[in-house]
Amino acid sequence: MVGGGKDAFIGGVHRIAARLDGQFELVAGALSSTPERSRDSGQALGLAADRCYGTYAEMAEAEAARPDGIEAVSIVTPNHMHAAPAIEFLRRGIHVICDKPLAATLEQADEIASAIRQSKALFILTHNYTGYPMIRQARDMIAAGDLGKLRVVQVEYPQDWLTEAAEATGTNKQAEWRTDPARSGAGGCIGDIGSHAHNLACFVTRLKVESLAADLQSFVPDRRVDDNAHILLRFSGGARGMLWSSQVAPGNENALKLRVYGEKGGLEWAQEDPNYLWFTPFGEPKRLLTRAGAGAGAGANAVSRIPGGHPEGYLEGFANIYSGAASAIRAVALGQAPDLSVLPGLEAGLDGMHFIAAALRSSQADAGWVSL
């Protein structure tokens, strides 16, 4: 693992997700931005002393050289620090599992893309919400034609944790780096969570956003990035949509919600209650599909662990990305073609970067339409 030392939030999540299904074991790391803190963090996690590296470069070199070197590396640094380690590990043929968004800038994204294309190693981007079983179910139902031709896609991801200037208190590292354009990229809310909403809508519908008109705001005084985004979407194939993401909507924790409507029916899903998927065939009563319940199909059941009514949550959804990565890595090791059909990778990463860039460009042009 690169990044994810003390005080980091997402590193701990990746470690649980990697471990949950018993597919990965953490054996080496360059966990912090200074060699000393990296080693401290590694020892705190019980890594062998000789695999607590000071930098990602040392780690890549040493692990590539070991006969029992790591199979894959998780990169969980702030966005601007994705590209360099990703490229280094890919260059050495080590599979990369990288936190999203792909990078802080389009330039970095392109460099990663280039490295991926030149490497035999896999690159998996942890767009973790795609791992929820009922999201897989929704995607499969749409592919099966249960909604008919799609017309309307409503997606939103409101939070409230940046309602006040948390980045100015000196005590909230998350708030600091996520509102610092140098570390998170020019997008604030749009990059952090708007990109999740965009990814989820595209993953489920298998549509691409062709153009968008974005009205971004920064409501909190002195904030350097957007904290609210209102976006009109036009999808390939003619569907229209709206995307709202916000970090200043009191009463919303992580209220990611997706609704898709087509000629024949509608689907509704909310991340905070992820075991439920509401399906309405037009003209019939609404149905509540549940994870592992009567209405769940093979794609959802493949990533469910326990019976319906015993909720699986965010960590299980995240773990499904890791377990999917494990299967793919194992296939590669056996010389087989890995199944990447539901695993987010480079394409999702570049789509996300272009989405963020387009939203920023549109907003600067008074929410005019911008093509992706």
Added chain:
Amino acid sequence: MVGGGKDAFIGGVHRIAARLDGQFELVAGALSSTPERSRDSGQALGLAADRCYGTYAEMAEAEAARPDGIEAVSIVTPNHMHAAPAIEFLRRGIHVICDKPLAATLEQADEIASAIRQSKALFILTHNYTGYPMIRQARDMIAAGDLGKLRVVQVEYPQDWLTEAAEATGTNKQAEWRTDPARSGAGGCIGDIGSHAHNLACFVTRLKVESLAADLQSFVPDRRVDDNAHILLRFSGGARGMLWSSQVAPGNENALKLRVYGEKGGLEWAQEDPNYLWFTPFGEPKRLLTRAGAGAGAGANAVSRIPGGHPEGYLEGFANIYSGAASAIRAVALGQAPDLSVLPGLEAGLDGMHFIAAALRSSQADAGWVSL
């Protein structure tokens, strides 16, 4: 009553709303578009034969001349038939209670406005959703500063009844006139329900929409008006918002929903569960305020009839407009100033017409910004 004969939906609603609190009695009507059907409808409703009029003009003349003539008239015709009767009754000093939107065109709206300004009679527009107690509560809380300065307003009104071409079946009169530009105005979904969403957002927040960018669609083949509207909103004072209205979203009956977020807190309300109002002071747990419950204030309680937990619904909310109108009319009769502070009238009507017109204009200009 003018309009509201057999096969009409909204006329029956107005009659129940007028009667519910015992403030109005239906005594005269010109209920249909032909004299014969008007009289039949009147007799079916038990009106005296001499007060079943063939046309609104006859009715206005005769009732104005009677010593026991009507105090007020309800106009519940299709939109293009609001102006003529409204002007006629106003001219004769009879109070007018009119279904929304104000008219089918801006020209008609201006004519009504002119008649209102020249009449001593009152003009009430039945933007009925403003009558819900918890909507009054939300408006009062915002006025009291419970949310602080407002930032974000999300309003939506999805339905699904026009998912298929119901207007083409020959059996659905509602669908026919509501998708006929000659009768409903150029706006379809945007005029029918988008205008409700706009009105509700403005009523609760006391903000005006300053400009908008609207992407309207007509998804059903051969439909002559829009059936889905995606709109970005910029409000006076700096708040930003989104409005979605749709008649092609399977699984939505009348899912009008309003969410308002400010510097200090958030409010959420859904029309299908109207006795609940969710309030989150930033940093505290979400609270469920209920009609007539512990958190309800004077404004809400003034329009509640029964204790909390015994739900009041759409008809009671609608009746609150009628009962408010009755109080205002009674004040006028006594030579007192009527309380029009929460009753929608000309201003709301014109705002609505300009909103619809702006949305259409914006959409024709590829969703460019249009000022109101």
Added chain:
Amino acid sequence: MVGGGKDAFIGGVHRIAARLDGQFELVAGALSSTPERSRDSGQALGLAADRCYGTYAEMAEAEAARPDGIEAVSIVTPNHMHAAPAIEFLRRGIHVICDKPLAATLEQADEIASAIRQSKALFILTHNYTGYPMIRQARDMIAAGDLGKLRVVQVEYPQDWLTEAAEATGTNKQAEWRTDPARSGAGGCIGDIGSHAHNLACFVTRLKVESLAADLQSFVPDRRVDDNAHILLRFSGGARGMLWSSQVAPGNENALKLRVYGEKGGLEWAQEDPNYLWFTPFGEPKRLLTRAGAGAGAGANAVSRIPGGHPEGYLEGFANIYSGAASAIRAVALGQAPDLSVLPGLEAGLDGMHFIAAALRSSQADAGWVSL
């Protein structure tokens, strides 16, 4: 109307319910317990002076003698004052619509029963929750066999308004008479709302309670009647059930809830959200049936006024009892057989009285089984 003067709660509800569908007009009353207050209340409601009676006996005599005398009387007095006026009006052939429970004591109930059997007039008991459209739907689905043979019936009606000793404050008339055995009968919570729960369960399932074991408590010090009831139920045909009613459950307003499970499926309904009925055919996803929505049948639609998604509430449900009564009364007037199939009357009233008595008897015997 007998009872329902100033300060009375349920009288106002009956008046709205009677008026809502335009089937009844209030023309006469003996509204309070003293002649003077009766007349004051009548005038406040706009009754003609000669039809504001001092006592129910005067009213019955005078109205029976008038050529335009009342068709039906609503009796909305405290429970111990149902029998005398009911008997008097029935004796004179005037239809009676009576608030529930039937009476304060079994003796009074038997006297009413006797009067009903000797009268040609109708007797309707306002078990108003049976008027909700989705309750009619549930009853029809069970009759149609959608659940198969019934096994389990869970019904509950918790409130919280008597959590503290509201009857001791000297300001809460409702609390005073409802906790006074002389006026409400020996049952407190069990008589006031437990009887509603019992009635609803029986109405929907068409089963009778054969025996019960009841553990009643009076949690508030010095309270003279029960304020919480826990009851085991055994139904005709072998189904088993539980009934919980409480007036000391903070957070519950009028949380009446019914759940019925059979060999083939389950139904769930909650009074506070009455437009929804949850139906699960065993082995299939849960379905949300809505009032006037796709899954609603003829019985529910017959008592719906407006389209699905526009909520109808408590008053509309109550009005359905009055409108049903109006139809029945009209049939009688025409010499036809009235349709009493869904209207609660004497049988429901006696069942309720026996239920209350059995619960009290069981509780006194340490919750031993008592047959009904």
Added chain:
Amino acid sequence: MVGGGKDAFIGGVHRIAARLDGQFELVAGALSSTPERSRDSGQALGLAADRCYGTYAEMAEAEAARPDGIEAVSIVTPNHMHAAPAIEFLRRGIHVICDKPLAATLEQADEIASAIRQSKALFILTHNYTGYPMIRQARDMIAAGDLGKLRVVQVEYPQDWLTEAAEATGTNKQAEWRTDPARSGAGGCIGDIGSHAHNLACFVTRLKVESLAADLQSFVPDRRVDDNAHILLRFSGGARGMLWSSQVAPGNENALKLRVYGEKGGLEWAQEDPNYLWFTPFGEPKRLLTRAGAGAGAGANAVSRIPGGHPEGYLEGFANIYSGAASAIRAVALGQAPDLSVLPGLEAGLDGMHFIAAALRSSQADAGWVSL
């Protein structure tokens, strides 16, 4: 691990729970009822060959002798197979983590109790629902007096998976052993899930059930154990309650729900939406407390991993028991006193066994009262 081989459900859950927080590693097992299948299962899970044991007795002996022997054993066999291995490992000083209920019979339970009292090793019973953060929150709030003196406890655990005779299909091993008195004990539904409901109510309230009256039924023909339980409860201190558990309630997956009401307020929690806790201080609006949200206290936060709005579920709750066990085991290893205040152990186990026995005895006596 003892038990939990192929086809077993709960073994896999225990393994994930043990692994989730990185506190335990599975290194040895006697996983099935025959030596051969045990070894196959062990190898499938990647255990070293010499630690795949044929029987629990072999395992206990060998592991106790190894310098790197197991710290703790998980026992996840059917109920009748808890006692023998538990006693064996306890005798050898190896900590035991055992699935609930404690045993199939009171005799076995007493034998385990005796072994626990004679051992220095810890005994933890996986009453996993006590591990949910919002259950810890509820327990802490009640202890802090937020509800005042408790009055009413409503607990229920309905399921539907045994609505039909799943045990008779020959394909459902879960259904087979859980309805076989020889393997699960005399209680069916009452032992499997009623005991969870009982435990949860007692854990949260810190009250004991003093007596109960239970009406158990076996609705499915030829079923050998109860599949529905209706129970009246009387708690120490005067609170009263009801417990319903069922396996024949279509539409319920694992709908465990707890509601507690006191003189000052009420709490409501549902297992299927475990990140929410509803709290109503009497006379104030209901509040939604969320895991890791504004209203969550130290006890809940201690067992939360990720921010509010990112749901944790059943596996995380289960893992909290394992992580608590790990802390306790570590304390013991250091010669410190382990914190067992929130960890279910022998006392909870015996309470559960006596509860099941009392319910069976009461039901045989026509639901008469039985003291615990």
